[in-house]
Amino acid sequence: MAEATGDGEGATPLDQSLPDEIVIWEVLVRLPPKSLLRCRAVCRAWSRATSTRDFLVAHHVRQPNLPLVCDDRKSGIDVVPFDHQAGVAADGQLQPLARLDTTLSNMVASCDGLLLLSDDDDTKFSICNPTTRQYAPLHQLDDYAQYDEFDFTVLAMYPHSPTGEYRLLVELRVDVQARLFVFTIGSTDPPRHIGFPFPDAWEEIHAAPVLIHGSLHWYMGHTIMVFDTTAESFRQMRSPVVSGVADLFQTGGTLGIASFNRGVTVADIWAMEDYEGEVWAFKQKVELPVAELGKQFGEYHEEWCVFLQSWDGDFFGLAKFAQGLLHIDMDGKVVASFHGEMLGLSPLWLKQTLVQHAFFGTLEGYVVNGPPFI
Secondary structure (H helix, E strand, O other), X not given: OEEOOOOOOOOEEOOOOOOHHHHHHHHHHHOOHHHHXXXXXXXXXXXXXXXOHHHHHHHHXXXXXXXXXXXXXXXXXXXXXXXXXXXXXXXXXXXXXXXXXXXXXXXXXXXOOEEEEEOOOOOOEEEEEOOOOEEEEOHHHHHHHOOOOOEEEEEEEEEEOOOOEEEEEXXXXXXXXXXXEEEEOOOOOOOEEEOOOOOOOOOOOOOOOEEEOOEEEEEOOOEEEEEEOOOOEEEEEEOOOOOOEEEEEEEOOEEEEEEEOOOOOEEEEEEEEEOOOOEEEEEEEEEOXXXXXXXXXXXXXXXEEEEEEOOOOOEEEEEEEOOEEEXXXXXXXXXXXXXXXXXXXXXXXXXXXXXXOHHHHHOOOOEEOOOOEO
16 A cells, blocks of 8 residues: 555655545554554554554544454364455465464353353353453452353453443353343452343343344344443344244344254244334345255354355355365355364354453453463
């Protein structure tokens, strides 16, 4: 974009007809984080302008929200945001954003470019930004996660817009009795109990929620549970009548549902056309040639098949086979294959950010570019 003469103010733009205001707010703001960091070296003016909080927030808004793929290696776990247009290296392999050592093997929740991590036993939790390589343990959860008298489950991480805080929605379950609590990340205050008005509708949640319109959404079989992250209250929303297993995903700023038959060989794709009116529309049916693909790629792992919509509007599928991960189009054809027996799908999404979060500095054990990053 420019030729730098040293690192001073004398960098000469390639196109001098474009004022810096246009370059910064129309071009640089749209770059991936790694490319943006390289452009800061062009001149001090660009470096200053792209380091302000206003710019970083605007930059984050324009980043694609990408499904996370994980590659569990002996030396660590690769965190890979799957970009079907830009996520593949020259050798055909997925490019990791970060690699974590094996002390933190579970990616539990994600929000605004942050990842909540845990150990194998889900008794120790940490938070990190894989883009800026910031990391800190969450010792405030230790006493609850390690208590044997109840099951501790993090359901979601979300921003609380009135306060600017990041919070965790947590379930504490004793036998069949479940209670929900809110933890504020970086706070010394005890967790706050919140009510749940639909006890008969509640069941154990495995899928990650979809965060849109300021609310978290879970598909719970013929209904969608909605948690308003501002009021921190629950309500229910209608879903289309579908058969078999179904998953929620984000599509065009609203909700989508992919429902699968028993063998997860056929998927019906639905999209919500009117969020306020709760109106759904059927989009298309996709048939997966599982038997044919199995001959080439090995056993089909039906529990790891999802259909998604990319940031540029294209629907696509990701399916796990014994020898790796397949990128599938809506005609059921393989677009790309990524080999690796330990390559798998995470239920989480990541929207990269360079925004600096104040809570990191309040957490004991906070480090930058240190372990568990490799």
